[in-house]
Amino acid sequence: MSDALAKQAEALRVRAMFEAAGARPVETDVLQPAETLLDLYGEDIRARAYVTSDALRGEQMLRPDFTVPVVQMHMAHGAEPARYTYSGKVFRRQEDDASRANEYLQVGYEVFDRTAPEEADAEVFALIASVLRGLPLRAATGDIGILMAAVGGLETSARRKAALMRHVWRPRRFRALIERFSGAAEMPASRRALLDAEDPFAGAGEMIGLRSRSEIAARIEALREDAALGPLAEGEVALMDAILDVQESLPNALERLRDIAVDMPAIEAAVERLARRTGALAARGVDVTNLQFEASFGRASMEYYDGFVFGFYSEARADLPPVATGGRYDALTRVLGQGAEIPAVGGVVRPGLMLGLREGMS
Amino acid sequence: MSLKLGVPSKGRLMEKTFDWFAERGITLSRSGSDREYAGRVEGLDGLELILLSAGEIPRELAAGRIHLGVTGTDLVREKLGQWEQRVEELAELGFGHADLVIAVPRAWVDVSTLDDLDAAAAAFRAAHGFRLRIATKYHRLVREHLRDCGVADYQLVDSQGATEGTVKNETAEAIADITSTGDTLRANHLKILDDGLVLKSQATLFRARGPRLDEAEKATLAGLMRKLGL
Numbered sequence: 384m385s386d387a388l389a390k391q392a393e394a395l396r397v398r399a400m401f402e403a404a405g406a407r408p409v410e411t412d413v414l415q416p417a418e419t420l421l422d423l424y425g426e427d428i429r430a431r432a433y434v435t436s437d438a439l440r441g442e443q444m445l446r447p448d449f450t451v452p453v454v455q456m457h458m459a460h461g462a463e464p465a466r467y468t469y470s471g472k473v474f475r476r477q478e479d480d481a482s483r484a485n486e487y488l489q490v491g492y493e494v495f496d497r498t499a500p501e502e503a504d505a506e507v508f509a510l511i512a513s514v515l516r517g518l519p520l521r522a523a524t525g526d527i528g529i530l531m532a533a534v535g536g537l538e539t540s541a542r543r544k545a546a547l548m549r550h551v552w553r554p555r556r557f558r559a560l561i562e563r564f565s566g567a568a569e570m571p572a573s574r575r576a577l578l579d580a581e582d583p584f585a586g587a588g589e590m591i592g593l594r595s596r597s598e599i600a601a602r603i604e605a606l607r608e609d610a611a612l613g614p615l616a617e618g619e620v621a622l623m624d625a626i627l628d629v630q631e632s633l634p635n636a637l638e639r640l641r642d643i644a645v646d647m648p649a650i651e652a653a654v655e656r657l658a659r660r661t662g663a664l665a666a667r668g669v670d671v672t673n674l675q676f677e678a679s680f681g682r683a684s685m686e687y688y689d690g691f692v693f694g695f696y697s698e699a700r701a702d703l704p705p706v707a708t709g710g711r712y713d714a715l716t717r718v719l720g721q722g723a724e725i726p727a728v729g730g731v732v733r734p735g736l737m738l739g740l741r742e743g744m745s
Numbered sequence: 746m747s748l749k750l751g752v753p754s755k756g757r758l759m760e761k762t763f764d765w766f767a768e769r770g771i772t773l774s775r776s777g778s779d780r781e782y783a784g785r786v787e788g789l790d791g792l793e794l795i796l797l798s799a800g801e802i803p804r805e806l807a808a809g810r811i812h813l814g815v816t817g818t819d820l821v822r823e824k825l826g827q828w829e830q831r832v833e834e835l836a837e838l839g840f841g842h843a844d845l846v847i848a849v850p851r852a853w854v855d856v857s858t859l860d861d862l863d864a865a866a867a868a869f870r871a872a873h874g875f876r877l878r879i880a881t882k883y884h885r886l887v888r889e890h891l892r893d894c895g896v897a898d899y900q901l902v903d904s905q906g907a908t909e910g911t912v913k914n915e916t917a918e919a920i921a922d923i924t925s926t927g928d929t930l931r932a933n934h935l936k937i938l939d940d941g942l943v944l945k946s947q948a949t950l951f952r953a954r955g956p957r958l959d960e961a962e963k964a965t966l967a968g969l970m971r972k973l974g975l
Contacts, residue, residue: 478826556895573857587852592912602855
């Protein structure tokens, strides 16, 4: 059997396991309208996905994942609750590492269910763990919802919170914002000069382009208001750092976060969700005492996840991409749902990597 | 076989490259009429001059169809993924200086840094319903730079020429382009962001890492390196 056929067979075997768990198999188009993905992920997606075009339909993307089309399909005409599975190729542009595959099989399991979200989180994780059983993998979990709750609870302006929320998935920019809002980073000279100027438009010259003078004036006003606002409290910044530093076994992480929640009640509800999830995982036979939890897990790489996140990694081959990843993406359904929304969680495995690891063991 | 050297086929870049080699005892010239893109080399046996567009030189180097090539750092980095593994920089030639910069309308008095650009982009998208457009032909370099700096809510629109005019023509809100003096930017009511420098570029002699050289080609390369003092 050729390598490709073996991978295909492995994919179908995994999909059958997902079907046995109650998922309905679905198929999506390989070519996806580029605009949807660009609006969702921004220009960065062009570095990771192949773009092609024709004169009639404009830009199309070779699907970089199944999640977006599956969510669209469900929101257009899905009954609730729903569980879906799919298997097929995804395409990822690789410009910096020729050893990474630019097309590979993914098998996924997605749950759309309004009741008991933590149960659904645990269901997806436990199912994927069972599919991977026997392989030398280490699992890591996280919860982006805790950081988002912390941001939402900061005692500062709505504008600052929105700026931080917007960059939750860009750790460097997020850190730079925290430093600016807390006064740790000095205001750039150019901004100081702008705020001190009697007539900020003095050297503006001719107005050109679509961004209007009133838009510019509105931002100057926002900057003035922000400058008049006090810095973030030192204590709040320290608590935020303490949250981001949490990196231990799930039960210990939970204890640590409960301690932090005493001083930062805004995260209480999110921490209780983590507790319920931990219980649900344990009830499904997951060894939670040895399961790693990292509060910043998935922030740099898994942008549409806004709650539970997880990944399975090869212990021996740190160079390999994750064998499975997944998480909760309620916000994505809001963006794609045009007013509608549904809590959703899912994950994908890579049968090609599973086969490779199994061969490496024998 | 001969060692193939790719040089831009016209303009100041060609003339300055010819001068640079001439100062080192190698005379390059266009043979025949002005319209013919064939080259002649005097001063080193076994070196063949290939005249082609500066923009095609990175691709030809990567494909191994030429062994050496003179082109801008900007073009090599834009066009070749993992460029360090495919070409080696042998010498910076000291001309063809150009900076790839991000520029916005001078009227944007509230935007001086990439941080400001990011905030303006978020507000622009909310107000206009589409992502702030940055016109450029250096898609990869600009995208990587903006990603590293955490700028979001923008889109790159392709502009292969007259990029400085796109803002006034309302086909873009900002631009990323090569500038040497900034005069054209000023004339078009644009300003460079304080931290808007994406890349400093100049004409550079590159060696392709791909092709395996035969004995004669190796000897020619060694002779060339001696003459160039590299």
